[in-house]
Amino acid sequence: MFRRLILGCAVAALALTGAIAAHAGDALVERGAYLVNGVVACGNCHNTRSPDMRFIEGMEFAGGLEVVEKPFTARVPNITPDMETGIGAWSDGEIITAIRDGIRPDGSLIGPPMPFSQYRNMSDSDVKAIVAYLRQVPAVSHKVEKSEYRMPLPPAWGPSVGSVADVPTDDPVVYGAYLAGPLGHCIECNTPMEIGRFVFENRAFAGGLHLPLGPDMVLITANITQDKETDIGAWSDAEIAAAITTGVRPDGSQIHPIMPSGFYATMEKADVDALVAFLRTVKPVVNAVK
């Protein structure tokens, strides 16, 4: 009787540890879902789109978007867990290395415009959460042809990333910088490029990056520095927050949907506020983007 009681306790304890482990796993997937479907917006590039650039339902993360630039034709790969055409056969560690170091399991370098200058600084916890989420999205069989880079790629995007600590959330400006950089890579799309590299030093967030989205379409990104004449310096915090999360400017005009407001709409208010608090600290750069 006594033995049975002890056994019973052991089973209960085991069940409890199992429950805690499952719960921790859920929390990781939940954080990953929040990031991927929100500020990180991997799907903005990796979801399959129709010729008029709309997302195709059921083809989330299945790839196929072509980004055609003079030096390259990038074809965004399938990152669903499909074994044949996606990344189902890669280990968690291999996917983390692909996201932060830009290196595939076969050692080859992943090319632009996958935003490595920013993803390198994604925290271990966040990149693990993203991978946990991607592991359980539906596998979609969709073969995407290889990209063509007509320019030399560097041997690596930098030294091996190793480990990146969590960024504290208590200072909105510090956390906002993490949201605008390593998580959301706002800085890449909104900074101009010169001779194949971003001019982060003195033109960060000044806009003017050309986004060639097909043979007939080139978008030029906006200046989001605090310059009052040529951009958002004159907008209120609420107007900036609304532009990010609804895609509508204070004058009522619509921002092109390549700016993923549909994703940003799911961001928690504290995160949007942190993003705005950080943007307020960005040095004004005069750059009228046409």
Ligand code: HEC
């Ligand atoms: C701005 C567009 C863009 C964004 C945003 C983006 N990617 Fe990519 N990604 C690419 C492109 C383009 C490639 C392929 C480049 C090449 O062919 O070398 C790629 C490659 C990859 C690969 C390698 C797959 C393979 O089969 O070679 C993985 C894994 C990946 N991305 C995951 C992610 C995840 C996870 C996110 C979000 C955290 C993300 N990407 C965000 C454009 C993007």
